[in-house]
Amino acid sequence: MVDKVIIDDQEVQLTADLFEPIPAQTGDNEAITRPSMTFWQDARKRLFKNPGAVVGLIILVSIVLMAIFAPMFSKFDYKSQNIRHVKxxxxxxxxxxxxxxxxxxxxxxxxxxxxxxxxxxxxxTDSLGRDIWTRVWTGARVSLFIAVLAAIFDLIIGVSYGGISAYYGGRVDIIMQRIMEVITGIPSLVVVTLFIMVFNPGIVSIALAMAVSGWTGMARVVRSHVLRLKNQEFILASKTLGSSDIRLILKHLFPNVIGPIVVMIMFTLPSAIFYEAFLSFIGLGLQPPDASLGVLINEGFQALQNYPYMMFIPSTVVCLLIFSLNLLADGLRDAVDPKMRNQ
Structure with missing residues (x-):
C-alpha cells in the first residue's frame, strides 16, 4: 500500500487529514437531458429549423396548390381562344x-x-386570346407531374440497380458498373433528344426519356451506402441467423439508405423540371395547344419585344419552382446527415 508520494521533488507522507470525503450525487446523474426521438422526427425538427428550407417549402406548397386548384376555379379553359381579347x-x-x-x-x-x-x-392573354393565368398553372401541373414521374422511374431503376450491384458484388458488380459507365459516357441531353425524336412527344415519352439516363446518379449513391453497410455487424448477425437476401435488403439495408435516397429524389425534381422546360422550349417537348411551362416560355419568347409579360410570367414560375426545390433539398440533406446534428 502506498503511503508516500512525491510532490514538487519532495516526499510527502499520506495521512487521513489530506482527504475529504464527498457525498455521492444521486440527483440528475441518470436524467435524460434530450428527448427520445426517431431518426425522422429528429430530421424533421432540424429541417424546420433551417430558414432556407422553410422558405423553399412554403414556395413549393404554394405553387403546387395553385397548380392543382387555380385551373379548376378559373372560368377560362387553357385551350379556349378569344380573338377579340388577343394580347x-x-x-x-x-x-x-x-x-x-x-x-x-x-x-x-x-x-x-x-x-x-x-x-x-x-x-x-396570349396571341390567340387564351388566358395565360389558366395556362401557366395548367403548365405548372404538367411540369410537376412529369418531374414526379421521372423521379419515380429514377427511384425504381436507380435503387434496384445500385442495391443489387453492391450487395452481390464480385463479378456481378463489375459487369453492372461497366454497363453504367457506358450509359454515363453518353451525354444525357443527347439520349433524351434522340428518345423523344423516335417516339411521339408527350408526358410519358418525356418522363421515359429522362428515366433512360437519369437513374445513374441514384444508383451510385445507393451502391456506395450498401457497400459500406453490408459488412457491418448487424448485417453479418442477420446472415448468421439465416435471413434471406430479400429480408436483408428490405429489412436492414434499405431503411438505412432511405435518407440519401430522399435527398437524391429532391435534387432530381428540379433537374427534371428544367429538362422538360428546355425540351418544350426548343420544340421537342409538348406541342401546342397543350400547356407546359416550357411551351409557354417558347410562345412568350416569340413576342418578347412587344409583350414581355408572356415570357416573364412562366419564366418566373419555373425559377421559383427550381429555386424552392433546391432550397428544400439542401435543407433536407443537412437534416438527414448525422454529422450536421450539432451544427
Whole structure:
C-alpha cells in the first residue's frame, strides 16, 4: 500500500487529514437531458429549423396548390381562344396600384377600356386570346407531374440497380458498373433528344426519356451506402441467423439508405423540371395547344419585344419552382446527415 508520494521533488507522507470525503450525487446523474426521438422526427425538427428550407417549402406548397386548384376555379379553359381579347395585358387588382400589371400596354393605353373588356385576365392573354393565368398553372401541373414521374422511374431503376450491384458484388458488380459507365459516357441531353425524336412527344415519352439516363446518379449513391453497410455487424448477425437476401435488403439495408435516397429524389425534381422546360422550349417537348411551362416560355419568347409579360410570367414560375426545390433539398440533406446534428 502506498503511503508516500512525491510532490514538487519532495516526499510527502499520506495521512487521513489530506482527504475529504464527498457525498455521492444521486440527483440528475441518470436524467435524460434530450428527448427520445426517431431518426425522422429528429430530421424533421432540424429541417424546420433551417430558414432556407422553410422558405423553399412554403414556395413549393404554394405553387403546387395553385397548380392543382387555380385551373379548376378559373372560368377560362387553357385551350379556349378569344380573338377579340388577343394580347391583353395582365391586370391584378392589388398589384395594379403599384403601377404594374394594371391592364395598360407599353404605350400606357388602358386596353381593357379600349376594347370594352369586362373580364379580368390576371396574367393577360396570349396571341390567340387564351388566358395565360389558366395556362401557366395548367403548365405548372404538367411540369410537376412529369418531374414526379421521372423521379419515380429514377427511384425504381436507380435503387434496384445500385442495391443489387453492391450487395452481390464480385463479378456481378463489375459487369453492372461497366454497363453504367457506358450509359454515363453518353451525354444525357443527347439520349433524351434522340428518345423523344423516335417516339411521339408527350408526358410519358418525356418522363421515359429522362428515366433512360437519369437513374445513374441514384444508383451510385445507393451502391456506395450498401457497400459500406453490408459488412457491418448487424448485417453479418442477420446472415448468421439465416435471413434471406430479400429480408436483408428490405429489412436492414434499405431503411438505412432511405435518407440519401430522399435527398437524391429532391435534387432530381428540379433537374427534371428544367429538362422538360428546355425540351418544350426548343420544340421537342409538348406541342401546342397543350400547356407546359416550357411551351409557354417558347410562345412568350416569340413576342418578347412587344409583350414581355408572356415570357416573364412562366419564366418566373419555373425559377421559383427550381429555386424552392433546391432550397428544400439542401435543407433536407443537412437534416438527414448525422454529422450536421450539432451544427
Amino acid at each position: 391583353v395585358p395582365p391586370k391584378m387588382p392589388i398589384v395594379s396600384a403599384l403601377g404594374v400589371m394594371n391592364g395598360k400596354d407599353s404605350k400606357g393605353v388602358d386596353v381593357y377600356a379600349e376594347k370594352n373588356i369586362d373580364e379580368t385576365y390576371l396574367f393577360g
